[in-house]
Amino acid sequence: xxxxxxxxxxxxxxxxxxxxxxxxxxxxxxxxxxxxxxxxxxxxxxxxxxxxxxxxxxxxxxxxxxxxxxxxxxxxxxxxxxxxxxxxxxxxxxxxxxxxxxxxxxxxxxxxxxxxxxxxxxxxxxxxxxxxxxxxxxxxxxxxxxxxxxxxxxxxxxxxxxxxxxxxxxxxxxxxxxxxxxxxxxxxxxxxxxxxxxxxxxxxxxxxxxxxxxxxxxxxxxxxxxxxxxxxxxxxxxxxxxxxxxxxxxxxxxxxxxxxxxxxxxxxxxxxxxxxxxxxxxxxxxxxxxxxxxxxxxxxxxxxxxxxxxxxxxxxxxxxxxxxxxxxxxxxxxxxxxxxxxxxxxxxxxxxxxxxxxxxxxxxxxxxxxxxxxxxxxxxxxxx
Ligand SMILES: NC(=O)c1ccc[n+]([C@@H]2O[C@H](COP(=O)([O-])OP(=O)(O)OC[C@H]3O[C@@H](n4cnc5c(N)ncnc54)[C@H](O)[C@@H]3O)[C@@H](O)[C@H]2O)c1
Ligand SMILES: [Zn+2]
Ligand SMILES: [Zn+2]
Numbered sequence: 384x385x386x387x388x389x390x391x392x393x394x395x396x397x398x399x400x401x402x403x404x405x406x407x408x409x410x411x412x413x414x415x416x417x418x419x420x421x422x423x424x425x426x427x428x429x430x431x432x433x434x435x436x437x438x439x440x441x442x443x444x445x446x447x448x449x450x451x452x453x454x455x456x457x458x459x460x461x462x463x464x465x466x467x468x469x470x471x472x473x474x475x476x477x478x479x480x481x482x483x484x485x486x487x488x489x490x491x492x493x494x495x496x497x498x499x500x501x502x503x504x505x506x507x508x509x510x511x512x513x514x515x516x517x518x519x520x521x522x523x524x525x526x527x528x529x530x531x532x533x534x535x536x537x538x539x540x541x542x543x544x545x546x547x548x549x550x551x552x553x554x555x556x557x558x559x560x561x562x563x564x565x566x567x568x569x570x571x572x573x574x575x576x577x578x579x580x581x582x583x584x585x586x587x588x589x590x591x592x593x594x595x596x597x598x599x600x601x602x603x604x605x606x607x608x609x610x611x612x613x614x615x616x617x618x619x620x621x622x623x624x625x626x627x628x629x630x631x632x633x634x635x636x637x638x639x640x641x642x643x644x645x646x647x648x649x650x651x652x653x654x655x656x657x658x659x660x661x662x663x664x665x666x667x668x669x670x671x672x673x674x675x676x677x678x679x680x681x682x683x684x685x686x687x688x689x690x691x692x693x694x695x696x697x698x699x700x701x702x703x704x705x706x707x708x709x710x711x712x713x714x715x716x717x718x719x720x721x722x723x724x725x726x727x728x729x730x731x732x733x734x735x736x737x738x739x740x741x742x743x744x745x746x747x748x749x750x751x752x753x754x755x756x757x758x759x760x761x762x763x764x765x766x767x
Pocket of ligand 1: 421422423424425426544545548567568569570571572573591592593594597612637638639640641642643644663664680681682683684706707708
């Protein structure tokens with residue numbers, strides 16, 4: 384089958400790989416009909432995630448048709464069109480039982496922090512992902528959900544990660560009616576976080592990025608204010624001034640370890656790898672939230688240390704909330720929001736690329752070319 388194949392930093396290509404096989408009675412094999420490239424894949428692509436092995440297939444955002452099921456699978460049948468959460472979760476450990484599906488204790492033998500994630504290096508379990516024609520889906524009775532009949536597949540594929548992550552970013556912010564919410568990052572996740580902040584009752588939503596085309600997009604898509612940090616001397620001072628010198632009630636980091644904007648952070652975090660990515664946006668979030676405010680982090684950092692102003696966290700009494708999104712927990716509510724027209728996930732898709740051209744798609748999305756917001760990959764069988 385055709386599958387994306389990681390060859391090393393900034394080098395991916397499409398190759399022929401063996402078809403995946405059922406390895407456990409609760410596995411399913413899914414024929415992919417859509418997959419996406421995510422900002423999280425860029426951390427892998429840029430070589431920032433430890434133990435990303437050559438030969439791996441990325442892709443944690445995908446939907447597809449169930450082709451084969453293991454003998455113990457009860458909730459799916461062959462032919463179902465399913466959306467598959469990016470978290471691989473057992474459904475029965477104490478963390479899954481609390482709804483912490485991103486922190487499953489069973490699905491990732493390599494770590495006890497994050498659970499398994501499709502196509503996300505051996506630090507997240509070493510599972511091959513869905514940027515391929517077929518993918519093996521473990522714990523098939525737990526994660527996959529049959530796509531509602533009235534839902535467009537392009538909406539469904541964005542419910543596997545981007546929509547739940549943006550929504551959870553807003554949820555973890557504990558937004559109260561009238562709050563001022565600042566979102567760092569106008570990528571797919573930040574755009575969705577800004578959109579969802581209104582659903583929690585925000586009174587003002589401000590997005591910060593340095594890509595004008597994304598700022599233009601988010602202003603329209605999420606009806607918010609949006610500013611370019613390159614046009615400010617100091618983004619923290621700018622945000623203080625914009626909030627009567629109090630600071631925002633809630634700051635959301637939707638950037639993670641690939642952040643730009645600080646030479647010190649970039650050199651130590653992305654070039655020399657002395658820290659787990661560049662923590663520029665998180666630094667700004669901590670310093671521009673008000674005393675007693677909440678910083679919600681969904682931007683991804685590596686599993687070691689980062690330079691952040693922890694003294695300010697203590698002295699300002701800030702609450703930090705963070706996690707990988709718990710997709711399965713959020714799906715029922717988000718499907719309602721999509722069906723009611725309150726969120727239009729497919730509205731952020733800008734590029735539809737044949738799977739065979741995966742390497743171009745990575746380059747365009749990584750270099751932010753051609754006004755790219757969200758690229759989706761379509762395998763040959765889904766194009767006929
Ligand atoms: N926690 C989760 O469950 C989860 C799920 C999906 C994605 N993520 C993470 O969310 C982050 C965003 O994902 P995405 O798909 O939107 O990625 P993306 O790369 O498309 O977007 C990131 C945006 O941040 C901007 N940016 C860079 N430096 C900045 C700074 N200092 N301040 C403000 N903006 C800055 C970039 O210009 C870009 O537009 C990534 O770190 C990704 O790994 C987390
Ligand atoms: Zn993702
Ligand atoms: Zn579990």
